[in-house]
Amino acid sequence: xxxxxxMEGPVTLSEEAFLTINCTxxxxxxxxLFWYVQYPGEGLQLLLKATKADDKGSNKGFxxxxxxxxxxxxxxxxxxxxxxxxxxxxxxxxxxxxxTELSVKP
Amino acid sequence: DTGxxxxxxxxxxxxxxxxxxxxxxxxxxxxxYWYRQTLGQGPEFLTYFQNEAQLEKSRLLSDRFSAxxxxxxxSTLEIQRTEQGDSxxxxxxxxxxxxxxxxxxxxxxxxxxx
Numbered sequence: 115x116x117x118x119x120x121m122e123g124p125v126t127l128s129e130e131a132f133l134t135i136n137c138t139x140x141x142x143x144x145x146x147l148f149w150y151v152q153y154p155g156e157g158l159q160l161l162l163k164a165t166k167a168d169d170k171g172s173n174k175g176f177x178x179x180x181x182x183x184x185x186x187x188x189x190x191x192x193x194x195x196x197x198x199x200x201x202x203x204x205x206x207x208x209x210x211x212x213x214t215e216l217s218v219k220p
Numbered sequence: 221d222t223g224x225x226x227x228x229x230x231x232x233x234x235x236x237x238x239x240x241x242x243x244x245x246x247x248x249x250x251x252x253y254w255y256r257q258t259l260g261q262g263p264e265f266l267t268y269f270q271n272e273a274q275l276e277k278s279r280l281l282s283d284r285f286s287a288x289x290x291x292x293x294x295s296t297l298e299i300q301r302t303e304q305g306d307s308x309x310x311x312x313x314x315x316x317x318x319x320x321x322x323x324x325x326x327x328x329x330x331x332x333x334x
Contacts, residue, residue, distance in 0.1 A: 145319070148322070148323075163320075165320040203263070205262075213262050
């Protein structure tokens with residue numbers, strides 16, 4: 115069936131480090147892909163999305179490229195900040211990954 | 221735009237009781253979704269509506285669960301004869317109405333079944 119798999123956390127990084135959170139999906143066709151973020155004590159909110167193959171979504175310094183060849187939508191950021199500490203969810207329409215907790219230390 | 225609201229925010233009930241949750245979506249949004257989330261997991265899809273029509277329902281959804289959206293605005297999710305395994309955060313989200321649209325999530329209702 116359709117699924118979304120993302121790397122397990124928690125991920126702990128120092129401030130200004132490079133971040134990659136891997137996400138792969140299975141699907142028939144080409145679904146829209148999303149990254150949602152949940153900051154401590156808050157609800158889920160959209161971080162970025164891509165609606166077709168080769169699209170790149172970007173927001174707040176985060177980027178993810180829709181790769182149909184590898185069925186992936188990895189999240190990257192060149193220099194993380196303490197304020198990026200949150201749980202990140204990869205999703206395709208109705209299906210969410212299990213979430214990856216990111217902790218950034220000063 | 222007041223966002224998606226859910227009521228109540230917390231519910232504690234005894235096993236076997238019925239509970240009902242309410243979700244008010246963003247006013248111009250045609251789609252409304254219900255998810256369940258347990259600790260350390262992502263949201264698990266339960267069901268969604270396009271206006272008042274319930275278009276899809278998860279095969280994992282027990283017959284004890286029912287959802288309505290009678291006028292295409294707010295929605296209710298009822299759980300009958302609650303079990304301890306129903307303890308979770310119940311999330312509501314809404315979107316404009318296409319698969320490519322962003323879902324906007326409410327704060328959730330945390331259910332604890334004793």
